[in-house]
Amino acid sequence: MSRARRIRAEVTAGWHSFLRRRTAVFFTFFFPVILVVIFGALVRTQPTDGGLFAEPGAYYIPGYLATVVLFTPLSRIGSEIARHRDGNRFEKLATTPLTRGEWLLAQTIVNIAIIGIACVLILGLVLAITDATIAPSIGLLWLGPLVVLGVVLFCGFGAILGRVSETQDGVIAASNTIALPLLFLSDTFIPLSLLPEWFVPAIELSPLTYFSRGVRAVTYPPAGDTLVPAIAILAGLAAVFFLAGAYAIPRTE
Amino acid sequence: MEHALVAEGIRREYDGTIAVDGVSLSVDRGEIFGLIGPNGAGKTTLIRALTGTTDAEGSVTLLGDAADAVDDARIGLLPQSFSPPDRLTPRELIDYYGDLYDDRRDTDAVLEDVGLTEAAETWYENLSGGQKRRACVGITLVNDPELLFLDEPTTGIDPAGRRSLWRLLESLADRGRTIFLTSHSMTEVQRLADRVGLIQAGSIVAVGEPTDLIAKHGGSSRLVIGTAEAVIEAAKTAIEAAGFDAAGGLEAVVVENVSPVEISAIVEAIEAAGIEYGSLTWTEPTLEDVYLELTGEAFEGVGTPGAGAIDRDGDAVDVSAEEGSA
Helix, strand or coil: CHHHHHHHHHHHHHHHHHHCCHHHHHHHHHHHHHHHHHHHHHCCCCHHHCCCCCCCHHHHHHHHHHHHHHHHHHHHHHHHHHHHHHCCHHHHHCCCCCCHHHHHHHHHHHHHHHHHHHHHHHHHHHHHHCCCCCCCCHHHHHHHHHHHHHHHHHHHHHHHHHHHCCCHHHHHHHHHHHHHHHHHCCCCCCCHHHCCHHHHHHHCCCHHHHHHHHHHHHHCHHHCCCHHHHHHHHHHHHHHHHHHHHHHCCCCC | CCEEEEEEEEEEEECCEEEEEEEEEEEECCCEEEEECCCCCCHHHHHHHHHCCCCCEEEEEECCEECCCCCHHHEEEECCCCCCCCCCCHHHHHHHHHCCCCCCCCHHHHHHHCCCCCCCCCCHHHCCHHHHHHHHHHHHHCCCCCEEEEECCCCCCCHHHHHHHHHHHHHHHHCCCEEEEEECEHHHHHHHCCEEEEEECCEEEEEECHHHHHHHHCCCCEEEEECCHHHHHHHHHHHHHCCCCEEEECCEEEEECCCHHHHHHHHHHHHHCCCCCCEEEEECCCHHHHHHHHHCCCCCCECCCCEEEEECCCCEEEECCCCCCC
């Protein structure tokens, strides 16, 4: 009961803090919208010629969802840690019963709520303005756990970034530097067939790859049944990154 | 009396620089202990060592338990330059930090304690500097701690807000709370603290009651009479004839060991001799003098109570850097 109360208090504070930063709210949702509009509606490719964006629209759904599942936790958690350090908030929290794991869990819950809403909006936008179609099926319910696991994973990653970066500027720079290549080299927007053979094994090293494959398995039937291995690996990585992230959160100055 | 805090051999080093060097001290329950020293003396590092928010050598006992075993709910910490989430209101901040504890004080009671009832619904970022610090102190009080660590709690607060916080801290002490306070305001520590520790370069150079330290190390009270250099000798003669020891200075005569009630006798003596003076400045020794005496360094903090000046019309013309009184 005490633990639930502590986490609820941290979630409430984090949720209010986020909602009251209107620019943060706006760009959290606007950034993926821009990508959907540019890559899904503006960029034209002749499918017979191959190349970028030559696959059917539904193929790219994992990429669009990945923009928020990847970027938002990395930058938000990292920045939050930097803000906490600047304001000596961790020093204060270290003398309260709140643990590092509880703090990260609460921040993760806030991110799950934000990103969950963003994913629904993105999915609707993709279906509305691109040629993507999704056949209704019970399997689509797996999108929820996939998004949750992806957010947990990258919240942990963001906590590690926040620990190693000393300032908010540093966090933003580091998260962009890491997230941008991950976004395009994780079996998201670029099919493996367009990459050099020697590079393909490196794709397996990206945690985002398993999110992408899991989402594609339930939204793009031609991808084949890769859901179980993808979600299993994603769950394992989420647990490892969350624990590492919780450990990385500073408790002393 | 039972100790609320016992620290032995606290030492903390950063990259070869010793921030705290073998500090040992104890604080009694219900006591306000003021740690004073200039910026960089080691105050914040010592508080961090005592609260376990930095790794340090030595041992710390809080409320009878080892520092890492004491119940968090019994301790309250206001870190230096603490800044809570700035788009929450004081009410939300009190609720947030309060809900981190099993037993917590009523939000309205805390807001009333720190005088923020009317500003309870204003975002933290829109509060004045004084209101912000009071909100931070309120956050520290949510769990009704027995032992409070306050690292420069009044920095950045206007004089009225500072006095309001002082009264709050005094009322907490009256209710049996133990307060470990750091400050670089001599005025603050001299007013609040039952005992004072002076810290220089990571070492405690003296501990004691302010009045004892001042009596032992602060020197005597003095009256400085500003006057023309040409009449200094005549002024000295007149003052000595009235029964006081006087010494000449640069455009001033200095009279040592003068109590406030003796000032009028000296003024009458020089006026009877027809000597004009520009100002009278009476000072009593302060902790600042103690610090200077013990460390050989002028204190660069703020506030020296006990200094005042009067021009020949009887108007106050000069007080201490902060808010001293004549």
